[in-house]
Amino acid sequence: MHKRKLTGLLLIVTMVMFCASLKAQKPERIEPPSWWIGFQEPKVQLLVYGKDISTLKPSITYPGVSLERVILVENPNYLFLDLSISPEAKPGKVEIAFKKGTKTISKGSIDLKEREKGSAQREGFNQSDAIYLIMPDRFANAITDNDAVAGMREGLNRQDPYGRHGGDLEGIRQHLDYVQSLGFTSIWLNPVLENDQPESSYHGYAITDFYKVDPRFGRNEDYKKFVDDCRSRGIKVIMDMVFNHCGSMHWWMNDLPEKDWINVFPEYTPSNYRLSTVADPYAAKADIELTTRGWFATAMPDLNLQNELMKNYMIQNSIWWIEYSGLQGIRMDTYPYPDKHGMADWILRLKKEYPDFSVVGETWITQASKLVYWQKDFPNKDGYNSHLEYLMDFPMADALTRAFNEGEGWDTGLQRLYDVLADDHLYRYPLNMVVFAENHDMGRMAHFYGGDLRKMKMAAAFVATVRGIPQWYYGSELLMEGDGAKSHGAIRQDFPGGWPGDQINAFTKEGRTDSQNEMVNYLSALFQYRKASKVLHEGNTLHFVPLNEVYVYFRYLGDEAVMVMMNNNDSHDRMVDMSRFEEILKNYGSGTEVVTGQKYNLDTITVPAKSALIIELHK
Structure with missing residues (x-):
């Protein structure tokens, strides 16, 4: 080939490669995508992801916003940027220029917003509330067009107990009258964020994008609309969050920022699920490590909150959802499993921004002597303070599954309920216990009470009148059955009438049996009374x-x-x-x-x- 032609070809190839490299060096993700003026903590830390993005130098020229620190990590595809936001800053789009030398190679941005008026003073859920727990995929399907979403790994299969059934946020929103008719003042939804897993992703606990509502439930805007509509009715919304793990198909799993972003083992290592080790003064370090660092399941990588960047990412994510959607509560999944100090830091940060906001931790421990370790201000021997005010009352739930099936005894039957209450001397805040007889992980009441309507009404009466905050699981008012020990799918049934074409509509009196109506009417009478009863x-x-x-x-x-x-x-x-x-x-x-x-x-x-x-x- 002629030397001049060869030189020209090489020049073209070089220019193409150079242009391709410039094109690659742009932010694919910036998280959080927006932030607010007026927080007590004026800083926000951005995660920036893009091919070789760390080889570029970011800069910001926006009045009232300064770039205070650029953090490089092991992976060149990430940058972490610490921004400081002045109270005098104005809302707008904050552009970030990514430069090589003096040349701007690419740009990104976040939206800067004013906080909602009164946001910092919002009231969380409290003892005046009664919580209705809903699994979104199984309650009501208003929009069939989003049942299967192109490009997502799992489609619709309503016949599979572990498949996607198509329930969505709009379906729940359209049935708020029903929830209110039962007397409930708060709604706890199982997680609604994206779970783009290949199978069994309906439950929501294998999150693959912490800033995106799963499209099969709706969009971020639909979630905000749902919360807004609930608030206009006086219903508080409690978001189910997960700090312990993510989904194995999370976008960062193929390209982690740092090796210790998640807890990594030479081979898959599950948790030993022994929560007593965390508070045990005699526990072996190896056992504690396995409890807190072992994975919950193969599809749920364990997040490492001892990594400061990871911890801050999760803390900011929770604040983002509170401010973006107007939440009034959080239920934190698997609360004792992540690093306990990281979780305490999270609570303190939330309280700094929202002093009256409420968080309840899932602390699946059935002995009060061990459970109290996790409640705020308990005088733990190791000096640990969780700062967590509200706990799920698993000791009472365990007692309720047995009490009405047993006869009189020193520690059986109704004595079980008495004894759990007698342990209230251990709690600093016994009124802050969330009381329930069942949830999405346990067996249905109708199962462990053998379908006895009388026992179910007794349980409802107790939950509605005992100290604390009552929680009810959707569909149990219809006497739904199911053994959670055998099948989670069996206790997460579709609500009859929530799907187009359902032959039975149990949202209406006419669509329910006499026994179902008896339970619905009893439950409604109980909780409508409780709603106005300061003494309860x-x-x-x-x-x-x-x-x-x-x-x-x-x-x-x-x-x-x-x-x-x-x-x-x-x-x-x-x-x-x-x-x-x-x-x-x-x-x-x-x-x-x-x-x-x-x-x-x-x-x-x-x-x-x-x-x-x-x-x-x-x-």
């Missing part, structure tokens, strides 16, 4: 040791009092001599049962077999 929200508790399987307890506040009487005998009504409760009843002369409206004097009261009476007391 804030009241003290006085209870009496169960005798003959009759358990009587009182909630009282000032001059107000509610008496709950439970008869756990299977076939015997019990006539109760009320003189035993003189220390509190001396202040009252009569009472009204809150569900039936029946009037009672306070000499003797007959409690029907397998039932509960909830009696508002009168002077």
Whole structure:
């Protein structure tokens, strides 16, 4: 080939390669995509991802925003940028120039916004609330066009208990009247963020993008609309978040920023799931490491909150969702499994920005002596303070699965409920326990109560009247069954009537059986009453040791009092001599049962077999 032609060809190839390299050196992702003026912490840390992006020098020229630090990591495809935002900054698009020398190679940006008025003062969920738990994929399908999304790994298969069934945010939004009719004031949705996994991704706990709602549920804008509509109705929304793990198909898994971004082992190593090791003063370090660093499942890589960049990424993500969508609560999945110090840092950061915001931790520990380690201000021997105010009351849930199936004993039947309450001396904040009989991981009540409607009504009565914040699992008012120990899919059923073409619509009275309507009506009466009962929200508790399987307890506040009487005998009504409760009843002369409206004097009261009476007391 002629030398001049060869030189020209080489020049063209070089120019093409140079242009390709310039094209590659651009940010593919900047997270978070937006931030706000006016936070107590004026800094935000951006994760920037792009091919060889670290070879470029970022710069910002935006009034009130300064680039304070550029952090390089092991992987040249990442940059972490610390921005400081002045209170005087104005909303707008903050452009970031990525330069080589003086030449700008590429640009990126984030949106800078004003905070919603009153955002810092928002009220979280509290004892005045009752929580309705919904699995979004299984509640209602309003938009069938998003049931399967092109390019996503898993499509629709409603016949598979572990498949995608098509429920979405709009379906839930369209049935808010139903939720309100039951008396619930808060909604907890299982995670709604993208789970682009090849199978069994319907539950939401294998997140593949922490800044994106799963398109099969809707868009980010749809989630915000859902929260806005709930807030306009006086319903608080609790977002289910996961700091312990992500999905194996998360976008960063093929190109991690740093080797210790996740907890890595030579081969797959699961957690030992022994949460007692974290608080155990005698625990071997190897056991603690396995508990907190082992993976939850093969499809869920374990996130390393000891990595400061990772910890800050997750903390900022939670703040982003609170501010973006207007949340009033967070339920944190697998709370004790990540690094406990990182989790405490998270709570402190949230409280700095939202002093009255509420977080409840999933702390699946059924012994109060071990569970109290995780509640704020407990005097732990190691000096650890979680700063977490609200806990899921797993000791009570464990007792509720058994109590109504057993007869009288020193530690069986209703004595189980008494004993769990007797452990409240351990908690710094016993009113901050979220009380439930079941959830999306446990068996359905109708399963472990053998389909006995009487037992289910007793459980509902107890959850609605005992100290703390009640939580109910969607569909149990329809007597849905399912053994969670055998199949999670079996306890995450579709709500009848939530899908186009469903032959039965259980959202309506006409679409329910007599037994279902009996349960729905009872539940509604309970929680509509509770909604306006300050004594059930804030009241003290006085209870009496169960005798003959009759358990009587009182909630009282000032001059107000509610008496709950439970008869756990299977076939015997019990006539109760009320003189035993003189220390509190001396202040009252009569009472009204809150569900039936029946009037009672306070000499003797007959409690029907397998039932509960909830009696508002009168002077």
